[in-house]
Amino acid sequence: MTDTQTQAIRNAATEAERRALSSRLRGVVIGWGPVIGLILLWQLLAVSAGAVFFPPPFQIAETLVDSLFSGDAGTAFLNMDMLSEVGASLARILLGFALGSIGGCILGVLIGLSRQTGDYVNPIIDFLRSIPSTATIPLFIILLGGSDWMRVAFIAWSCSWFVVINTAAGVRSIEPGMLEMARLFRVPRPRQIVRIVLPAAMPQIFAGLRVALTAAVLFSVVSEFYLAVNGIGFQIVQSQRRFHIEEMWMWMVVLAVVAWGLNAILHEIEGHVLRWHKESKQR
Amino acid sequence: MKENVELGTPPTAERERSTDRASATAAPRRRSSRRLWRGVAGALAFGLLLELVTRSGLVSARFLPPFSEIVANVFLLFGREDFLSALGVTLGAWLLAFVITVVIGVSLGVALGLSDLAYRMTRTLIDIIRPLPAIAMIPLILLILGRGLETALVVTVLGSVWPVLFNTIAGVHDVDPLAKQMARVFAYTRPQVLTRVVLPSASPFIAVGIRLSASVALISVVTVELIAGGSGLGAFIGTIGATGNSVALVYAAIVVTGLLGLAINFAMELVQNRVFAWQQRTVEG
Numbered sequence: 001m002t003d004t005q006t007q008a009i010r011n012a013a014t015e016a017e018r019r020a021l022s023s024r025l026r027g028v029v030i031g032w033g034p035v036i037g038l039i040l041l042w043q044l045l046a047v048s049a050g051a052v053f054f055p056p057p058f059q060i061a062e063t064l065v066d067s068l069f070s071g072d073a074g075t076a077f078l079n080m081d082m083l084s085e086v087g088a089s090l091a092r093i094l095l096g097f098a099l100g101s102i103g104g105c106i107l108g109v110l111i112g113l114s115r116q117t118g119d120y121v122n123p124i125i126d127f128l129r130s131i132p133s134t135a136t137i138p139l140f141i142i143l144l145g146g147s148d149w150m151r152v153a154f155i156a157w158s159c160s161w162f163v164v165i166n167t168a169a170g171v172r173s174i175e176p177g178m179l180e181m182a183r184l185f186r187v188p189r190p191r192q193i194v195r196i197v198l199p200a201a202m203p204q205i206f207a208g209l210r211v212a213l214t215a216a217v218l219f220s221v222v223s224e225f226y227l228a229v230n231g232i233g234f235q236i237v238q239s240q241r242r243f244h245i246e247e248m249w250m251w252m253v254v255l256a257v258v259a260w261g262l263n264a265i266l267h268e269i270e271g272h273v274l275r276w277h278k279e280s281k282q283r
Numbered sequence: 284m285k286e287n288v289e290l291g292t293p294p295t296a297e298r299e300r301s302t303d304r305a306s307a308t309a310a311p312r313r314r315s316s317r318r319l320w321r322g323v324a325g326a327l328a329f330g331l332l333l334e335l336v337t338r339s340g341l342v343s344a345r346f347l348p349p350f351s352e353i354v355a356n357v358f359l360l361f362g363r364e365d366f367l368s369a370l371g372v373t374l375g376a377w378l379l380a381f382v383i384t385v386v387i388g389v390s391l392g393v394a395l396g397l398s399d400l401a402y403r404m405t406r407t408l409i410d411i412i413r414p415l416p417a418i419a420m421i422p423l424i425l426l427i428l429g430r431g432l433e434t435a436l437v438v439t440v441l442g443s444v445w446p447v448l449f450n451t452i453a454g455v456h457d458v459d460p461l462a463k464q465m466a467r468v469f470a471y472t473r474p475q476v477l478t479r480v481v482l483p484s485a486s487p488f489i490a491v492g493i494r495l496s497a498s499v500a501l502i503s504v505v506t507v508e509l510i511a512g513g514s515g516l517g518a519f520i521g522t523i524g525a526t527g528n529s530v531a532l533v534y535a536a537i538v539v540t541g542l543l544g545l546a547i548n549f550a551m552e553l554v555q556n557r558v559f560a561w562q563q564r565t566v567e568g
Contacts, residue, residue: 031407120325138524
């Protein structure tokens, strides 16, 4: 191969690379442009109109940074009070989500595996999940008082239904031949469930988990609005009562960050767990 | 239209097929009636279990009143004027919010789904907004609009518009471009392409989104009522829960709220089956 040829190939390669990069760059600009544009528009309108209820976003950001770093040197200037409020909400969300997902998975597998069980139980489940779950908060308070267990149980109950439905659908869609084969080879039932049923239903289970996580964030906020002594939702209500609009927005932003963060983590986990699924689909 | 005529089978073949179909549907019908009986049996057994659990003293009646008492309280509730008005308020707010949600979601979704640039420009924005709970804005909206229908409407539309919006965008965006071009070749105007090609082919997606939005909207309306107080089922349950002297009444009110949710789901399914019967037929055929 002559030098000019190699040069040409190299040029073509860098050209293609450059084009791919510029198209990706354009994608980022097209995607994020409107987001930044909207924030700037909000800023402009809020500053010029002096909107009381919609303070300028930069001011909200400033409030957030100021109060987050208002701690002393011992804690790297982080405001520990603020972090403990976030921690309280986070613990409720995660615990409620975990309990609800595990319970939902178990129930979903039971219903999905046997058509007969499903026939008997489905109407009850359809009814229970039709209840707008926030309507049950007063009942959870009667049953468990004002404790954190009340909130965790409420979150678990509320977000479990999304997992139940998706798990059952996933389990039901398993190729019957696969289970028959396992029975033929005398694979014990628990092993069948762990090695065949759950992996096969995993894509659907994750679809349910995604909805359930968003729901867990939502329901934790509602439970903190209704009755709590700490947490992000409680802080939002407190700022409202004191008419501290900026602080209220700050806590809403904190909530948004928590919601995004949890979603991103679940997305990451899903990518790992379902790698085989994506690869098999590509083939 | 022409296609149908050409594809239509001769009468004899049609008759043969219909007898075939009759024998083929007998089994599913038997199966669906068996499912119905099993469902009824399951529900009765569940009720009996709840009754026994309390009657035997396993669970204190302070936490779980006997099932029969809950059922009796459901009937009692329908005789109470304040409850009926709460039910009406919730249903009215839900209906209004639902209609606004569908109108906004579908029209915005069609607009965003039709243009490729708009689709790409809004995808990131929507991904950012989607996981945020609109319910977190209740305290803010309460400050601005006060306790009442407007607050419920704003929060509910903000929270429940997403499923319709996504599904409409996805459905409209996924329409076969060839079908659109074909319609253009046959001299359809742009609005005609929209109503005769794009919307029919996107409608199954849209219908699923509408159903999801309907249930999200009910949750949202009840939540606003619960947090804000005032009127509606959420506020009613909150009040009787706080007085704490009749647990059975709280259970009964929750049961009625569940029935309302069930009725809404059922109505959505009914409408969907009616409107999209053609779709199921094409799937079968």
